[in-house]
Amino acid sequence: xxxxxxxxxxxxxxxxxxxxxxxxxxxxxxxxxxxxxxxxxxxxxxxxxxxxxxxxxxxxxxxxxxxxxxxxxxxxxxxxxxxxxxxxxxxxxxxxxxxxxxxxxxxxxxxxxxxxxxxxxxxxxxxxxxxxxxxxxxxxxxxxxxxxxxxxxxxxxxxxxxxxxxxxxxxxxxxxxxxxxxxxxxxxxxxxxxxxxxxxxxxxxxxxxxxxxxxxxxxxxxxxxxxxxxxxxxxxxxxxxxxxxxxxxxxxxxxxxxxxxxxxxxxxxxxxxxxxxxxxxxxxxxxxxxxxxxxxxxxxxxxxxxxxxxxxxxxxxxxxxxxxxxxxxxxxxxxxxxxxxxxxxxxxxxxxxxxxxxxxxxxxxxxxxxxxxxxxxxxxxxxxxxxxxxxxxxxxxxxxxxxxxxxxxxxxxxxxxxxxxxxxxxxxxxxxxxxxxxxxxxxxxxxxxxxxxxxxxxxxxxxxxxxxxxxxxxxxxxxxxxxxxxxxxxxxxxxxxxxxxxxxxxxxxxxxxxxxxxxxxxxxxxxxxxxxxxxxxxxxxxxxxxxxxxxxxxx
Ligand code: NOJ
Ligand code: CA
Numbered sequence: 215x216x217x218x219x220x221x222x223x224x225x226x227x228x229x230x231x232x233x234x235x236x237x238x239x240x241x242x243x244x245x246x247x248x249x250x251x252x253x254x255x256x257x258x259x260x261x262x263x264x265x266x267x268x269x270x271x272x273x274x275x276x277x278x279x280x281x282x283x284x285x286x287x288x289x290x291x292x293x294x295x296x297x298x299x300x301x302x303x304x305x306x307x308x309x310x311x312x313x314x315x316x317x318x319x320x321x322x323x324x325x326x327x328x329x330x331x332x333x334x335x336x337x338x339x340x341x342x343x344x345x346x347x348x349x350x351x352x353x354x355x356x357x358x359x360x361x362x363x364x365x366x367x368x369x370x371x372x373x374x375x376x377x378x379x380x381x382x383x384x385x386x387x388x389x390x391x392x393x394x395x396x397x398x399x400x401x402x403x404x405x406x407x408x409x410x411x412x413x414x415x416x417x418x419x420x421x422x423x424x425x426x427x428x429x430x431x432x433x434x435x436x437x438x439x440x441x442x443x444x445x446x447x448x449x450x451x452x453x454x455x456x457x458x459x460x461x462x463x464x465x466x467x468x469x470x471x472x473x474x475x476x477x478x479x480x481x482x483x484x485x486x487x488x489x490x491x492x493x494x495x496x497x498x499x500x501x502x503x504x505x506x507x508x509x510x511x512x513x514x515x516x517x518x519x520x521x522x523x524x525x526x527x528x529x530x531x532x533x534x535x536x537x538x539x540x541x542x543x544x545x546x547x548x549x550x551x552x553x554x555x556x557x558x559x560x561x562x563x564x565x566x567x568x569x570x571x572x573x574x575x576x577x578x579x580x581x582x583x584x585x586x587x588x589x590x591x592x593x594x595x596x597x598x599x600x601x602x603x604x605x606x607x608x609x610x611x612x613x614x615x616x617x618x619x620x621x622x623x624x625x626x627x628x629x630x631x632x633x634x635x636x637x638x639x640x641x642x643x644x645x646x647x648x649x650x651x652x653x654x655x656x657x658x659x660x661x662x663x664x665x666x667x668x669x670x671x672x673x674x675x676x677x678x679x680x681x682x683x684x685x686x687x688x689x690x691x692x693x694x695x696x697x698x699x700x701x702x703x704x705x706x707x708x709x710x711x712x713x714x715x716x717x718x719x720x721x722x723x724x725x726x727x728x729x730x731x732x733x734x735x736x737x738x739x740x741x742x743x744x745x746x747x748x749x750x751x752x753x754x755x756x757x758x759x760x761x762x763x764x765x766x767x768x769x
Contacts, residue, residue: 215249215250215251215252215595215600215601215602215603215692215695216250216251216252216253216254216301216600216601216602216603217245217248217250217252217253217254217602217603217605218253218254218256218537218538218602218603218604218605219238219253219254219255219256219605220233220256220266220538220604220605220641221233221234221235221238221255221256221257221258221267221280222263222266222267222280222641222643222662223605223641223642223643223644223661223662223663224237224238224241224605224643224644225237225238225240225241225644225646225655226643226652226655226656226659226661227239227240227656228656229656229657229658229659230279230656230659231652231656231659231660231661231662232279232280232661232662233280233643233655234279234280234281234285235258235276235280235281235282235285235286235288235289236281236285238255238289239285239288239289239292242289242292242293242296242298243296244674245293245296245298246296246297246298247689248608248685248688248689248692249688249689249691249692249693249695249696250298250603250692251297251298251299251696252298252299252300252301252406252407253293253298253299253300253301254301254302254303254409254475254602255300255301255302255303256268256303256538257270257302257303257305258276258277258280258286258302259271259272259273259275259276259277259305260272260275260276260277260278261277261310262310262311262312262378263277263623264310264311264376264378264379264625265375265376265378265379265624265625266538266623266624266641268303268305268308268375268379268411269308269309269310269311269312269376269378269379270305270309270310270313271309271310271312271313271314272313273305273393273396273399274395274396274399274400286403287403287404290403290404290405291404294404299406299407300404300405300406300407301405301406301407301408301409301473301475302400302405302407302408302409303408303409303411304393304396304397304408304409304410304411305411305412306382306384306393306410306411306412306416307374307381307382307411307412307415307416308373308374308375308379308380308381308382308412309379309380309382310378310379310380311377311378311379311380312378313380315328315331315332315392316331316332316380319331319332319334319371320361320363323363323368324336324368324369327388329369330383330386330388331382331383331386331388331389332371332372332380332381332382332383333371333372333380333381333383333418333422334361334369334370334371334372335358335369335370335371335372335422336369336370337358337360337369337370342367342368342369343360343367345357345358345360345370346358346370346422347422347423347424347434348424348425348427348433348434349372349422349424349425349433349434349436349444350428350431350433350434350435350436351373351374351375351376351377351436351629352374352375352436352437352626353375353376353625353626353629353630354431354626354629354630354631354633355433355629356433357372357373357374357433357434357436358370358371358372358373359371359373359377372418372422374412374415374436374444375625376625376629378625381418382416384416384417384449384453385417385449390453390456394456394460397457397460397461398460401460401461401464401472405472406470406471406472406473407472407473407474407475407496408472408473408474408475409475409477410474410475410476410477410495411477412477412478413450413454413476413477413478413489413495413498414438414445414446414450414476414478414479414480414486414489415444415445416447416450416453417444417447417449417450417453418443418444418447419443419444419447422443423443425442425443430633437479438479438480438481440481440482440485445479445480446478446480446485450489451488451494454474454489454494454495455493455494457474457495458474458493458494458495460472461473461474473496473497474495474496474497475495475496475497475498475499475532476489476490476495476497476498476499477498477499478498478499479501481560482559482560483502483519483520483523483560484523486498486523487523487524487526487527487529490524490527490529491527492527492528496529497529497530497532497600498529498532499532499534499602500520500531500532500533500534501534502516502519502520502556502560502561503516503517503520503533503534503535503594504534504535504536504537504540504553505553505554505561506553506554506556506561507551507552507553507554507555507556508547508552508553508586508590508731508759509552509555509731510714510715510716510717510729510731510732511714511715512553512554512555512556512557513556513593513717513729513731514708514717515556515557515558516556517597518558519556519558519559519560521598521706524599530598530599530600530703531597531598531599532599532600532601532602533594533597533599533600533601533602534601534602535587535590535591535594535602535603535604535607536603536604536607536640537602537604538604538637538640538641539637539640540637540640541613541639541640542604542606542607542611542612542613542639542640543583543587543590543607544580544583544584544587544610544611544612544613545578545580545583545612545613545615546583546613547582547583547586547587547590548578548579548580548581548582548583548584548586548612549576549577549578549583550576550577551576552586578612578613578615580612582759583612584610584612584684585748585749585759585760586759587607587610587684588610588684588687588748588749588761589729589731589748589749589759589760589761590761591603591607591684591687591688591691591748591761592687592691592727592729592746592748592761592762592763593717593727593729593761595691595692595695595701596695596701596719596721596725596727596761596763597706598702598703598704598705598706598721599703603688604640605644606644607688608684608685608688608689609644609645609672609673609674609677609684609685610672610683610684610685611642611644611645611669611672612668613639613640614638614639614640614642614663614665614666615635615639616666617635617638617639617642617663617664618664621638621663621664622635622636622638623638623662623663624636624637624638624641638663641663642661642663642664642665642666643655643661643662643663643665644674645665645669645670645672645673645674646673646674646675647673647674647675647676648670648673648675649670650670651664651665651669652665653665653669653670653673654673654674654675682750687746687748690746691746691763694745694746694763698725699723700721700722700723700724700725701721701725704721704722705721705722706719706720706721707719707720707721709726709739711739712728712736713732715730715731715732715733716728716729716730716731716732716736717729717731718739720766724765724766724768725763725764725765725766726739726742726763726764726765726766727761727762727763727764728756728761728762728764729760729761730756730757730758730759730760730761731758731759732758733758734758735752735753735755735756735757735758736755736756737754737755737756738754738755738756738762738764739764739766740767741766741767742764742765742766742767743764743765744762744763744764745762745763745764745765746762746763747760747761747762747763748760748761748762
C-alpha cells in the first residue's frame with residue numbers, strides 16, 4: 215500500500231503554517247504503525263508554488279519552505295529503516311517560469327537553442343497577436359502565453375497547465391539529457407521510484423494542429439481523446455524505455471529496484487496498457503476506481519476490466535480512491551451522484567472530455583459518505599495489486615467544501631471562470647491532535663489553508679484509541695493485508711451466491727470479501743468468520759454500505 219504525502223499539508227515541524235520534510239520525518243512512526251509499505255511524496259522541489267509545487271525551478275533540491283536536501287536524505291533513510299519505500303514525483307512535462315532554463319530562453323530570443331528547450335511559436339494574425347493555435351489549457355484559458363520582451367510583445371510559449379508552467383520540448387535531446395541527470399540524482403540518493411506527472415502528455419504533435427472546440431470553454435479541447443495532439447504521442451515509448459533502462463541499471467548493479475508509476479489518463483484501457491508493456495513503465499494509476507459510482511454493477515465491471523486488461527501485459531493493477539486532485543472520497547460518496555457508471559467497455563464516452571469537475575455542487579451527507587468510504591477502503595485493500603491512499607483518507611476526512619474563496623490558492627479555481635472550486639478543499643492541512651486549529655499540524659501557527667471545526671473529532675489522536683474509528687479500521691485492515699497469504703498480488707474469483715447489488719469475491723487461501731451495496735442486510739456465507747468489518751453487523755447480518763473481510767471455512 216502506497217501512502218501519498220502532499221508535503222504542504224502533512225505536518226508542519228517548524229510551525230510556519232506550511233508542512234515540511236522534518237514534519238514528514240516526525241510522522242514516519244505513524245506511517246509504520248498505520249501499516250504502509252511505501253510513500254509517494256508530491257513535489258518537494260524549489261518552486262514559486264503557482265501550482266502547489268508542480269511548477270519546479272530546480273529538480274535537484276528541496277524548497278526552502280520544506281527544508282533541505284539533508285532533511286530529504288534523512289527522510290529517505292528513516293523510511294527505509296522502517297521498511298517503507300520512497301517514491302517521489304517527477305514533473306517532466308513542464309517546469310516553472312522561474313526555472314533558469316526558461317529564463318535563459320526568454321532572454322535568448324526566437325530561434326535560439328535556449329528556446330528549443332520549450333515550445334515557443336510565432337503568433338497568428340497580421341501582427342502575431344493571436345495564439346499559434348486554438349489549444350485550451352487544462353486549467354482554463356488559452357494554452358499559450360505571449361512573451362513580452364524589451365522591445366514589446368513577441369513569440370508565444372505553450373503551457374498545458376498554468377502560464378507559470380511552461381512545457382518542456384521532449385523531442386529535444388537536451389531535455390532528455392537534463393531529466394536523465396534528475397532521475398539519476400534521486401535514484402543515487404536512494405529514492406526507490408518515481409511517480410511520473412502527466413506521463414502521457416510530454417510530446418506534442420508536430421505543427422501543433424488545432425483540436426475540436428470544447429463548448430464549455432470556446433477553446434480547443436484540452437482533455438484526453440484518442441488522437442489528441444498532445445496526449446499519448448508515439449514518441450513516448452522511446453522515452454519510457456530509456457527511463458526504464460536507467461532504473462534497471464540500479465537493480466543490475468545490485469543497488470535495489472527502482473520503479474516508475476505513470477500518472478496517465480490515456481484511454482481506452484488497451485492504449486494505456488501499452489505504457490506497462492515489458493520494458494516500459496512498471497505500473498500506471500488506475501483512475502477508474504476513483505471515478506466509478508458506488509454501485510455494485512459498475513464497480514464489478516470496473517474491477518473486471520482492469521484486472522483483465524492488466525493480465526494481458528502481466529503488470530499489476532493499481533487502485534486509487536483519492537488524491538490531491540479530486541474531491542475527497544467521503545464527500546464524493548455522500549453526494550446523490552457518487553461517480554460515473556461503468557460497463558466492461560469503461561465509463562460513458564462524454565466523460566473523457568471533462569477534466570475540471572472536481573467539485574459537484576450537490577448537497578453532501580458526510581455520514582453516509584464516510585460509511586461508504588470505509589466500505590470502499592476495505593474493497594480497495596482486498597483487491598489484487600498496489601493500493602494508493604491519499605493522506606487523510608485513513609482519518610475519513612471530508613472535502614472542505616466551504617473554504618472562503620479568499621483562502622483558495624489552486625490556479626484551476628482562478629482560471630476556470632467559476633466552473634470549478636478547484637482542489638484546495640482536499641488539501642487542507644491534516645489534524646493530528648488537539649481540539650482547536652492548527653490541530654497539531656504545527657504548534658500554533660495558522661496553516662496555509664484554514665481547517666474546519668470538524669477536524670477536532672477527526673484528528674489522529676482522537677481516533678487512535680477508538681475501536682470504531684476510521685484510523686483503527688485502516689490499521690486493522692493494513693495489518694491483515696500485510697500478513698494474509700491471500701492478499702497482495704494474485705487473483706480473485708467472483709462468487710455468485712448473492713443478488714446483483716452485493717459484490718462477493720474470494721481469494722486463495724481462504725479469504726472472502728463481501729460488499730453489500732443493496733438496500734437490505736445480507737447473511738454471511740455459511741461457516742465464514744469476520745476478520746474486519748467496515749461497520750458493525752446487525753443481528754449477525756451485513757448491513758447496507760458495509761464491507762466485511764472473511765475467513766472462509768475450509769472444505
Ligand atoms: C497532475 C498533478 O497531480 C496535479 O496536481 C498538477 O496540477 C498537474 N499534474 C500539473 O502538474
Ligand atoms: Ca513548516
